[in-house]
Amino acid sequence: MSYQSDEEQVELLKNLWKDYGQPAVLGIAITLAAVSGYKYWQKMQHQTIAEASSLYQNLLDTLSVEQQNQFSVPPLSEEQKATVNHVVSSLKNDYADSQYAAYATLFLAQQQVQDNQLSAARASLEWVLAQKPVPEIQTTASVRLARVLLSESSGNGQQVLDMLTTLNAGKSYEATVESAKGDAYLALGDRKQAEMAYRKAVDSAQENGLNRPLLQLKLDDLASLPPAGDEKRDETQPPQEG
Template identity: 25%
Template sequence: MAYDLEEQEQIETLKSWWKQYGNLITWLLIAALGAYAAWSGWNYYQRSQAAQAGQLYDEITRAVAAKDTARVLRGAADMREKFSRTAYAEMAALTAAKAAFDANDLNGAKAQLQWVVDSGRDEEYRALARIRLAGVLLDEKAYDEGMKVLSADVPVAFAGALADRRGDLLMAQNKVAEARAAYQEALQKSDAKSPGRQLIQLKLDAIGGAKAAA
């Protein structure tokens, strides 16, 4: 009988504790389950978005192979509209810019590259877009605008290519001394195994520059 009384006391204690804290615990549990469901749903959504964006990017690359520039540009626009938060959006814009440039559509190329510069989420893609955009502006003789595009900081891996493009813009303006300094900087900041180093050195040699220090 003592055991039964002790058991009853425990039950009463538990009931009292639950009456005091049960509602709070229930809501905490609901919140935790809700957070887990939201997290799981978000992960599923992200995977779904990436899969759909990947399929669209495949369509864009097929359009590039077919030299269907209009379809490439439409695909890039769809990618920005539907999947702008994925890396595929930047990849599509860079691909579309190349297709537009090859089709002599410089305005189309600039628009694609400018979107990556302004809205890209990946620093490397943004740096690449800056360098390519400056190249298009060089072709248009928009030298000041090109220099402005190159004025931003970029990841270390792109510093050499950016300095090289700056040298091209300066040479186009016949600013030989400044171009020489830019090419020397490009050599200093380029990886020793980079295939572009030889071309930079050729440019530097052509204007009487010295090799950059190792």
């Protein structure tokens, strides 16, 4: 049901008051208020999404076409970095619940890693995860955070494993997650578990028709290492036979 004007709604309420009394009129008034409030909320939501989208487009416009087509983060000029920082800050402050804020912050974290600002990158990724984003963004941010933590210190291996083990990643992300787990196991010195994780990552990539040569390279490099314990053997002594 719709009404052409506020005056018609008021007139309708007057007639209902006269015919049915206070309870009916109050009930209808509450319903009309709820409907109006919901429509206003919808309007504001659409406006918020449009504004966040516009800000995110500003971030993309900051990059050249060649930069946007690169798989890894290309070097940015100081002017571009300033623009990116401003856009990301605006999105985080005013539109924290939007996916645009999450995507922009993921991009910023990539740039921070490239600039060797690991602490800043960790803070950016932790912010994304704190917003409880959709599963795809959560998985991406978690894996990237795992890599940052391992780059900071091999002692973060267990923390990384704890985080990735509880991650509810989809099948399409299995290769990426298992590869990160393998890195964590290797940081902890557990080569057997690392090999199992890399193997699982390679198999998952092949099952999904993905070409991930770096995964196979990790597995091959691990297989080429001497057996555990041989690294500490006194090289001046010949190997024992038998």
